[in-house]
Amino acid sequence: MNRFFITTAIDYTNGAPHIGHAYEKVLADVLARFHRQTGEEVFLLTGVDQHGQKVQQSAEREGIAPQEYVDGVTAKFLALWEKLGVVYDDWAATTAPKHKECVRAILTRLWEDRDPATGASRWIYKAARAGHYSVRQEQFLTDKERGPNGEFGPEWGQVEYREEENYYFRLAEHRQWLLDLIDARSGEGKPFVVPEFRVSELRNAVEKLEGDLCISRPKNRLSWGIEFPFDPGFVTYVWFDALVNYLSFAPGYDPIPTRPPHEFLAWWRTVIHDIGKDILIPAHGVYWPVMLKALGFSDAEMPTLLVHGWWNISGAKMSKSLGNTVDPDVLADRYGRAALRYYLMADIATGRDADFSEERLIQRYNVDLANGLGNLVNRTLNMTLKYREGSPAPIDLPADLATHLTANTLAQETYVRSMRDGQVQAGLESLGDVVNRANALVDASAPWKLAKDPEQADRLDAVLATLILSARTAATMLLPVLPEAAAEILEQLNLVAAPLEERGLELLPAGYRCGEPKPVFPRLDAIVPPEA
């Protein structure tokens, strides 16, 4: 059986989830559900990044332990995924003992991977760096931070000269390897980064790669992290902690053996990292492949990065400081899970940015779901019950209706291709084709007229069967995005989902009888004003 391993970025537990977090997780959930539907074995991994300075500071401000603080924020994420119907196979929390042990084992392994000539680690070294340090911002400053007059501005507070030792991961010497990898993957038609227009962006960044990656923080600066296994004076700094979650929670992974076991590799060879464009460079596009290489992963075992865009608010970047964040929790309560999931999948092309608007959300729901698919199901079932007591006579379809179903099959094939590429919006457009064609057929064939003419009895049976089968195709294509609503439609149709690889015509089963219609997507009338 084919496998499909998809991960999301793990969200930083220093604030409540916003629409961007929700989008990424719903996207992963939809792709996971789609791949399951095609018969593949699927593993969806998501979680939270709980360490770091900001968490430590926030906890101190509230006078509670960091773990207590992150547990509180983590609960909000867990509740949101529950509310949005995001179902995952494992939960990657970076404070979990399993993860900490894995990070430490990996660091130890790299530290002990010695160059026989020098006796030094081939991957990690300790070095002292000196420079200007902002106490307020708790970071070293570079010349880029200097103002026009060459001085550090007041936003940095007190700036002092400091010297600090840290551990570094060798990065720069793998520049050419990474460039070759990127080019090779593009040449094979399996780009390292999807969508492909981001490849050049990454490539340029790699071209300019210099310097190594600082992977530690002295404990006196940062204590809320994973302690270095071979130097208790340090904790692991962000990326060697966060990125490793993809391994520590991967099915079957064990950091100890030289080569990972077969079960893990069977999953890993299919892995797709669903991430935002902000963490492509340098984290996922540079650090991560080099880290994997250091751990002995071959070029064929490098992941694919599925990079999505951002939801902007009125064209502006969403940010807390602008106060224009959108709370997915509130939206889900206000409009329902289905409306929110559908909007997030239908109104953005994977990889691109889009503008978020509640008006658009309502519009897409009403036009596509209520007026389109929902009404199609409703009118089809009503007519079937009214004219045929729910059971159209089983007859062969005339050529025009057979052609109609063939067009549906083609739409479904297009849909499958789009979804395999992660292009959910394009997939939903194919769904819209099926719905529109069926609604047009209703008007063109006018069953209410056929019903009055006994000589047209066969025609009426054939039209109703075509409509029912079209509705089934549409519901089948909706399943990954809106599983409950699609299941409800199938129940009303009294049919099971169509197989996605199906070809050729399939008629209604013998003795078919449809169920009772009930609007699956009640119209949303207008923007519900926010609570005063």
Add this chain to the structure above:
RNA sequence: GCCAGUGUAGCUCAGUUGGUUAGAGCGAGGGACUCAUAAGCCCUAGGUCACAGGUUCGAUCCCUGUCACUGGCACCA
């Protein structure tokens, strides 16, 4: 500053591996119908595909330059 992305109908956006009449939805106008969630269907929009060059038999789609907007280059979907 460096790098990247974007710039397509009133609005929000697709798309074109270069090739006869550039697409969708919404909005707007008109029409016929009644099975249906007053939903659906049909017809209508004529946008120099940012601007200027270049390559080509032919460019909106490739190249160069210009302008505008956005993002990355410091944590951050």
